[in-house]
Amino acid sequence: MPRRSFYSAVIVGLNAIMGAALALPTLAYLLIPTRSRKKSDFVDAGDISQLTIGTPVEMSFQQSRIDGWRAVTEKRTAWVVKTAENKVVAYGPQCTHLGCAYHWEDASKQFVCPCHNSFFSIQGAVLTGPAPRPLDRYVTKIENNRLQVGALKPSDEAKG
Numbered sequence: 001m002p003r004r005s006f007y008s009a010v011i012v013g014l015n016a017i018m019g020a021a022l023a024l025p026t027l028a029y030l031l032i033p034t035r036s037r038k039k040s041d042f043v044d045a046g047d048i049s050q051l052t053i054g055t056p057v058e059m060s061f062q063q064s065r066i067d068g069w070r071a072v073t074e075k076r077t078a079w080v081v082k083t084a085e086n087k088v089v090a091y092g093p094q095c096t097h098l099g100c101a102y103h104w105e106d107a108s109k110q111f112v113c114p115c116h117n118s119f120f121s122i123q124g125a126v127l128t129g130p131a132p133r134p135l136d137r138y139v140t141k142i143e144n145n146r147l148q149v150g151a152l153k154p155s156d157e158a159k160g
């Protein structure tokens with residue numbers, strides 16, 4: 001092979017390698033879908049066997065969500081009320097007025113939001129205050145005495 005042809009072949013080969021090095025990541029970005037969603041939207045929030053019926057407990061758990069192509073894991077909390085053996089209700093941690101954190105007051109047996117004095121019953125219903133709707137609820141299921149928490153929904157949607 002003449003020297004000129006050899007150099008031409010080398011240059012063409014190097015161009016092809018550089019082109020592939022630039023094109024492959026772009027093609028992968030365009031053609032491969034973002035991280036596939038987890039099979040289950042439920043996350044484990046903990047053991048409920050030790051909860052007392054009728055006494056709300058704040059439980060925390062880690063929940064992941066997809067933000068573009070990044071998976072973001074955040075700490076979440078829920079106020080969990082055991083209503084019967086193997087039956088719980090998990091409320092979102094924010095007041096339905098303007099989103100303040102509320103808490104359970106054992107003395108009055110109510111959820112209290114101190115920001116603008118909204119009060120909620122143990123069933124999540126608004127008793128008094130400016131809160132426009134009952135506490136939001138997580139979709140839940142129980143597996144082997146462990147609470148599995150799903151999406152947070154307005155109370156009427158989560159029930160049905």
Ligand code: FES
Pocket residue numbers: 095096097098099100113114115116117118129130131
């Ligand atoms: S945010 Fe709770 S009463 Fe306003």
